[in-house]
Amino acid sequence: MNEVETRASKLEAGCSAIDAGEPDDVDLVKRCQAGDSSAFNDLVTRYRGKVFTMIYGMVQNEQDAWDLAQEGFLKAWKSIHRFKGESSFYTWLYRIMTNVTIDSLRRKGIRGEAEFDDRIAAVDVEPGSRTTPSSVPLPNKKLEHREIRQRIDEAIAKLSPEHRAVIVMKEIEDLQYNEIAEILSCSLGTVMSRLFYARKKLQSMLKDLYETL
Amino acid sequence: MRPFEEKLTAWFDGKLSAEEARSFLKDYPSALEEKAEFLKLRQLLRQGLESRVLEHPDFFNAQIMAQIMRESVQRRSLRRGWLGLPQIAWGGVGALSLGFAMFVALIPHGDLSDPRSGYVADVLKTKTHDPNVKATVDNQKNMTIIKVEGLHKVPPEKDLNH
Numbered sequence: 001m002n003e004v005e006t007r008a009s010k011l012e013a014g015c016s017a018i019d020a021g022e023p024d025d026v027d028l029v030k031r032c033q034a035g036d037s038s039a040f041n042d043l044v045t046r047y048r049g050k051v052f053t054m055i056y057g058m059v060q061n062e063q064d065a066w067d068l069a070q071e072g073f074l075k076a077w078k079s080i081h082r083f084k085g086e087s088s089f090y091t092w093l094y095r096i097m098t099n100v101t102i103d104s105l106r107r108k109g110i111r112g113e114a115e116f117d118d119r120i121a122a123v124d125v126e127p128g129s130r131t132t133p134s135s136v137p138l139p140n141k142k143l144e145h146r147e148i149r150q151r152i153d154e155a156i157a158k159l160s161p162e163h164r165a166v167i168v169m170k171e172i173e174d175l176q177y178n179e180i181a182e183i184l185s186c187s188l189g190t191v192m193s194r195l196f197y198a199r200k201k202l203q204s205m206l207k208d209l210y211e212t213l
Numbered sequence: 214m215r216p217f218e219e220k221l222t223a224w225f226d227g228k229l230s231a232e233e234a235r236s237f238l239k240d241y242p243s244a245l246e247e248k249a250e251f252l253k254l255r256q257l258l259r260q261g262l263e264s265r266v267l268e269h270p271d272f273f274n275a276q277i278m279a280q281i282m283r284e285s286v287q288r289r290s291l292r293r294g295w296l297g298l299p300q301i302a303w304g305g306v307g308a309l310s311l312g313f314a315m316f317v318a319l320i321p322h323g324d325l326s327d328p329r330s331g332y333v334a335d336v337l338k339t340k341t342h343d344p345n346v347k348a349t350v351d352n353q354k355n356m357t358i359i360k361v362e363g364l365h366k367v368p369p370e371k372d373l374n375h
Contacts, residue, residue: 037278041274041278044273044274045270048273048274049266049267049270052265052273053265053267056265057262066267066273069267069273070273070276070277070280073277074280074281077277148260149262149265152257152261170226171255171258172258172259177228189219192218192219192222192223193216193218193222195222195226196218196219197218199251199254202258203250203254206254207250210250210256210257211253213253213256
């Protein structure tokens with residue numbers, strides 16, 4: 001089981017009592033708030049894999065994902081005294097990471113293609129419409145994993161930062177709607193709407209790929 | 214009532230109740246086909262993105278901790294710098310106090326404007342402690358006359374004739 005899978009299974013356990021004998025998030029956070037940086041090191045170890053995967057899913061660049069994850073963890077350390085435990089630590093951490101990543105994407109001028117913008121979606125997309133195959137020719141041999149990843153990266157790169165965030169959090173992290181809404185500070189309806197249009201767009205771009213797998 | 218896209222998404226993700234799901238499928242039978250496509254997309258995304266593993270994780274931690282230590286040291290030195298200002302102020306106050314104390318202790322005091330006044334004061338001090346007694350000095354040629362006024366009587370110990 002690789003690190004990501006290990007972390008995922010730990011998250012499913014609710015982040016409490018991660019492993020027998022390991023302190024849970026609440027204990028580590030309290031120690032961090034008392035100035036214990038080694039406790040923060042443990043939290044970084046616990047979440048670095050998930051955070052990196054999530055950010056990479058949004059930026060599709062390893063170096064950027066590394067830098068943004070570091071920036072996010074440093075922000076978390078600086079503001080950990082403000083964490084009151086109203087949400088779980090990982091929800092709070094993901095909110096920081098998502099904001100850091102979305103800000104970075106916006107600074108780079110990435111807005112996604114407008115046709116799936118939530119605000120104009122009702123005009124541009126027929127709700128019951130079927131997805132159309134991409135114009136990319138179907139491969140007649142099984143694609144290498146690297147190529148698959150490249151195609152996915154290209155498709156996600158065409159989404160807006162907000163659509164990327166919901167796709168990664170739902171499809172990769174398997175977070176619940178309310179968790180995503182809390183992280184992104186938006187309503188449940190907005191989460192579902194963004195998921196709908198992001199999925200539609202990805203289906204239209206990746207249909208040839210998933211049909212061959 | 215939720216719009217179609219929200220309902221479809223909720224149905225995909227198993228968030229509709231059994232009754233809502235039945236009603237939804239009755240209205241949109243093609244949704245079943247869409248769900249099959251969506252599940253393939255989900256599988257593809259998970260396959261493509263979950264495989265991304267953070268390389269050199271220990272170095273990742275080390276960089277963060279080094280940055281935290283650097284900022285902590287900077288904050289401490291900054292705090293020391295701020296604490297230095299009151300220290301300087303207290304030092305200044307101390308130096309001024311010391312200077313004042315030395316001035317009080319080492320510099321002679323009293324009315325030094327007229328040496329005669331000191332002489333008259335010495336005479337009065339010798340003759341009496343009564344503050345109502347006054348003395349005047351009359352400088353004559355080859356002599357100085359000191360007149361003492363207000364003495365009721367010459368104290369026995371000062372009476373030269375006694």
